[in-house]
Amino acid sequence: MNSLEKAVTQQIMRERKNSEREEMVNAILPWDKFSQWLHCICVVTFDLELGQALEFIYPSHIKLSDKEKMNICYLSFPDSNSGCMGDTQFNFRIRQTSGKVNHHLLVRRKEYDRNSPVILQSDPAHLFGFVYFRQVKDKSSRRGYFQKSVVLLSRLPYINLFTELVELIAPEFFDKGEELIEAACHDIDQWSNPVPGDTLQLPIMGTVLQVKIPAKGDIKIGALGIARDAVPQPMGSPLTVVPSLHAVETFMCLQPVLPHIQLLWELVLTNEPLVVMGPSPGITCGTVHALINTISPLKYMTDYRPYFTIHDSEFKEYTTRTQGPPPVILGVTNPFFAKTLQHWPHIVRIGESIHAFLDKSKANKPKKPGSLKTLESKPGVYTQYKSFLSKDKTIQKRLAKGIQTRRPYEVQDAMLRRYLLELTQSFMFSLERYVTSLMPLQRNISPWKHPPRLKAFDIEEFLRTVEHSGPQLTSGLKGDWESLYRRFFKSANFQGWFQNREEEINQKLLLLHLEALSEADLLKWCNEREEVEVVDLVLKLRERLNDITERNLPVKPELIQKLHQGTESIIRSLPEDLRGVLEK
Amino acid sequence: MDINRIHCENGDKCMNGLHETSAGRISKQPHRMGSLREVKVCLLGDSGVGKSSIVQRFVTDTYHDNISPTIGASFMGKTLQVGNESFKFQIWDTAGQEKYRGLAPMYYRNAGAAIIVYDITNQSTFDLIKVWVRELHQHGPENICIAIAGNKCDLEDLREVTERDGAAYASEINAVFGETSAKTAKNISEIFIEISKNLPPLEFEKYKQGVIQVDSPKKNKRKGCCK
Numbered sequence: 001m002n003s004l005e006k007a008v009t010q011q012i013m014r015e016r017k018n019s020e021r022e023e024m025v026n027a028i029l030p031w032d033k034f035s036q037w038l039h040c041i042c043v044v045t046f047d048l049e050l051g052q053a054l055e056f057i058y059p060s061h062i063k064l065s066d067k068e069k070m071n072i073c074y075l076s077f078p079d080s081n082s083g084c085m086g087d088t089q090f091n092f093r094i095r096q097t098s099g100k101v102n103h104h105l106l107v108r109r110k111e112y113d114r115n116s117p118v119i120l121q122s123d124p125a126h127l128f129g130f131v132y133f134r135q136v137k138d139k140s141s142r143r144g145y146f147q148k149s150v151v152l153l154s155r156l157p158y159i160n161l162f163t164e165l166v167e168l169i170a171p172e173f174f175d176k177g178e179e180l181i182e183a184a185c186h187d188i189d190q191w192s193n194p195v196p197g198d199t200l201q202l203p204i205m206g207t208v209l210q211v212k213i214p215a216k217g218d219i220k221i222g223a224l225g226i227a228r229d230a231v232p233q234p235m236g237s238p239l240t241v242v243p244s245l246h247a248v249e250t251f252m253c254l255q256p257v258l259p260h261i262q263l264l265w266e267l268v269l270t271n272e273p274l275v276v277m278g279p280s281p282g283i284t285c286g287t288v289h290a291l292i293n294t295i296s297p298l299k300y301m302t303d304y305r306p307y308f309t310i311h312d313s314e315f316k317e318y319t320t321r322t323q324g325p326p327p328v329i330l331g332v333t334n335p336f337f338a339k340t341l342q343h344w345p346h347i348v349r350i351g352e353s354i355h356a357f358l359d360k361s362k363a364n365k366p367k368k369p370g371s372l373k374t375l376e377s378k379p380g381v382y383t384q385y386k387s388f389l390s391k392d393k394t395i396q397k398r399l400a401k402g403i404q405t406r407r408p409y410e411v412q413d414a415m416l417r418r419y420l421l422e423l424t425q426s427f428m429f430s431l432e433r434y435v436t437s438l439m440p441l442q443r444n445i446s447p448w449k450h451p452p453r454l455k456a457f458d459i460e461e462f463l464r465t466v467e468h469s470g471p472q473l474t475s476g477l478k479g480d481w482e483s484l485y486r487r488f489f490k491s492a493n494f495q496g497w498f499q500n501r502e503e504e505i506n507q508k509l510l511l512l513h514l515e516a517l518s519e520a521d522l523l524k525w526c527n528e529r530e531e532v533e534v535v536d537l538v539l540k541l542r543e544r545l546n547d548i549t550e551r552n553l554p555v556k557p558e559l560i561q562k563l564h565q566g567t568e569s570i571i572r573s574l575p576e577d578l579r580g581v582l583e584k
Numbered sequence: 585m586d587i588n589r590i591h592c593e594n595g596d597k598c599m600n601g602l603h604e605t606s607a608g609r610i611s612k613q614p615h616r617m618g619s620l621r622e623v624k625v626c627l628l629g630d631s632g633v634g635k636s637s638i639v640q641r642f643v644t645d646t647y648h649d650n651i652s653p654t655i656g657a658s659f660m661g662k663t664l665q666v667g668n669e670s671f672k673f674q675i676w677d678t679a680g681q682e683k684y685r686g687l688a689p690m691y692y693r694n695a696g697a698a699i700i701v702y703d704i705t706n707q708s709t710f711d712l713i714k715v716w717v718r719e720l721h722q723h724g725p726e727n728i729c730i731a732i733a734g735n736k737c738d739l740e741d742l743r744e745v746t747e748r749d750g751a752a753y754a755s756e757i758n759a760v761f762g763e764t765s766a767k768t769a770k771n772i773s774e775i776f777i778e779i780s781k782n783l784p785p786l787e788f789e790k791y792k793q794g795v796i797q798v799d800s801p802k803k804n805k806r807k808g809c810c811k
Contacts, residue, residue, distance in 0.1 A: 186655045187659065
């Protein structure tokens with residue numbers, strides 16, 4: 001077989017392998033579509049002998065680890081469960097300790113993550129749980145109460161969509177029984193995959209939900225919240241538009257601590273340990289999500305638990321006094337935590353009624369942590385942290401005026417989100433600009449050299465740029481921006497952000513380099529070189545081709561073919577003995 | 585029936601800039617002002633009478649002899665143009681098995697039409713449609729358009745229910761009627777077309793945005809589609 005034939009055969013084999021892989025990815029098995037959205041649905045009930053117990057899991061082939069089951073059981077019921085009569089909704093987040101993911105599901109998920117805004121990427125290590133809990137009097141039960149929860153588990157942070165979904169499913173399930181969960185799961189198994197940028201219609205139990213999956217670059221999603229750009233739906237239409245996948249009601253949830261909003265923003269930005277103490281899981285989870293979202297479009301990189309209980313498997317790890325508090329945000333309701341977490345540096349205390357918190361005068365100064373002894377302490381922020389930036393009085397005044405004039409919540413919400421978005425963007429702008437300056441020049445991309453990479457981040461060099469063109473110019477806020485940056489550089493948020501940018505940019509540079517390679521006259525170059533250099537080029541070309549498959553780079557097939565052909569023709573131009581070695 | 589003026593698009597084709605598949609993936613806002621009406625339709629009837637086959641024939645114009653029983657319900661979308669009006673059917677094909685019967689109200693809630701299907705070769709399936717009609721009259725949406733389909737009419741040799749009995753019952757309850765065959769496609773799109781002409785009137789005061797408009801006057805008279 002001559003080398004051309006061989007090359008062709010190899011190419012065919014490669015293509016066949018690729019297309020087989022593709023087929024595997026494209027073939028739809030039962031539960032494939034479901035698994036793109038949810039991990040499973042659990043029903044947790046109160047068993048007189050066992051306490052909270054898993055009644056069933058659907059689809060039934062899903063296996064949860066014992067640890068996960070235990071966490072789900074405790075987190076599906078309110079912790080200090082006295083007043084929660086009727087229906088309650090909240091959500092939680094747990095570490096995932098079970099389950100291998102199918103190869104083709106993983107491919108899909110990677111594809112989704114690549115095109116999705118960072119804050120909506122799937123969580124590789126955690127599961128979100130969306131709970132609908134019902135507690136009502138029930139004479140037929142020995143305990144006198146009916147207590148049950150329906151929980152949707154997912155890797156996707158679609159807070160709004162899944163909260164709405166479980167609100168549709170759970171009441172019907174309580175009414176109709178297990179068949180309903182079965183039917184709902186089959187509906188979800190017909191949903192199109194979540195592809196960023198697509199508007200989808202999702203049939204569920206006789207209605208159709210319409211959602212838009214935001215794509216990377218849709219910055220306003222989440223930050224500016226509810227974008228009602230969809231056609232308004234007439235009443236009685238069989239279509240329900242879900243305005244946002246994950247937007248939380250920032251203003252509503254943070255209203256009790258509005259005077260400290262900038263301080264909280266700094267704490268979240270720099271991954272400071274933060275605990276939210278509230279009367280119910282519904283309130284703590286709203287507040288925790290709102291806090292995470294204050295730094296949107298930046299992703300909060302360390303752990304956060306919208307609702308955390310003393311039974312949680314990470315309880316010891318997070319409350320130990322042998323080390324300093326971990327850089328996480330916890331939402332708790334059990335009064336026991338007031339004591340356990342006394343040593344935490346920042347505590348946010350949210351009262352029973354968020355609406356009642358209209359009197360601003362009392363809450364203006366952060367309180368010292370020592371004064372928080374029990375959960376009966378007054379709402380507010382308990383910390384000794386001094387914010388680096390001076391207070392923005394304008395936004396405070398505008399929001400306060402809105403409260404006085406009873407401006408609609410949505411308007412207040414949009415105002416607060418915009419303010420926070422601009423603050424985060426001002427902070428990030430200098431960083432983005434500095435990172436751009438670390439890019440190699442276009443002319444440094446040579447097909448004969450290694451692909452260039454992003455230069456290292458130099459903190460001092462960056463801070464020198466801030467002196468004359470820092471965020472003080474765009475945000476108008478005075479304060480010690482430099483120290484805030486220094487603190488940020490030590491945080492996981494910075495590391496995560498930079499890693500992300502670095503990967504993105506290096507991938508782009510790889511692509512540019514590949515293009516340069518494919519356009520270069522390889523044979524001409526080889527004619528003028530020593531054999532050693534030519535062999536070196538062949539090896540490098542193979543390395544590049546390997547990169548493409550391993551990193552799953554978005555490259556046109558023509559480019560790959562061109563590189564293959566280039567490599568083969570170089571090999572053909574070599575003396576026979578060398579050719580034999582290289583063709584192996 | 586004037587078949588020529590009817591354009592039946594396959595579920596996967598583009599129409600009015602609207603791209604849809606069975607579980608609805610849309611690339612553009614479909615609304616051309618005043619021409620599209622979204623209609624929820626649900627199929628009811630005993631298991632094995634051919635509800636899923638009817639939907640499959642209507643939406644993808646295909647037929648398979650052995651399809652597995654539906655669990656809960658399955659959903660398909662299909663746009664149909666009748667004259668100068670477009671109807672976007674949201675079709676809920678419910679499971680016929682007894683254990684899912686309790687779920688039916690979710691599927692006929694807010695529905696513009698229901699197709700109750702029986703199998704002409706099985707008398708007991710015909711008896712069951714009366715139960716469904718009663719349930720719809722008691723708990724279904726007001727003004728819901730009811731259609732009765734006597735399916736498997738290609739199996740003449742095995743017939744247990746006469747066409748006359750079917751038609752008589754349908755006219756008694758003022759329903760659209762047709763004997764259908766998902767296998768041969770007989771009367772499948774026709775029954776949907778007939779439904780589109782007998783939908784309950786839209787409540788205009790609720791539709792302030794003018795997204796949806798119906799030009800044709802309301803028709804009260806219901807008639808069979810395949811005489």
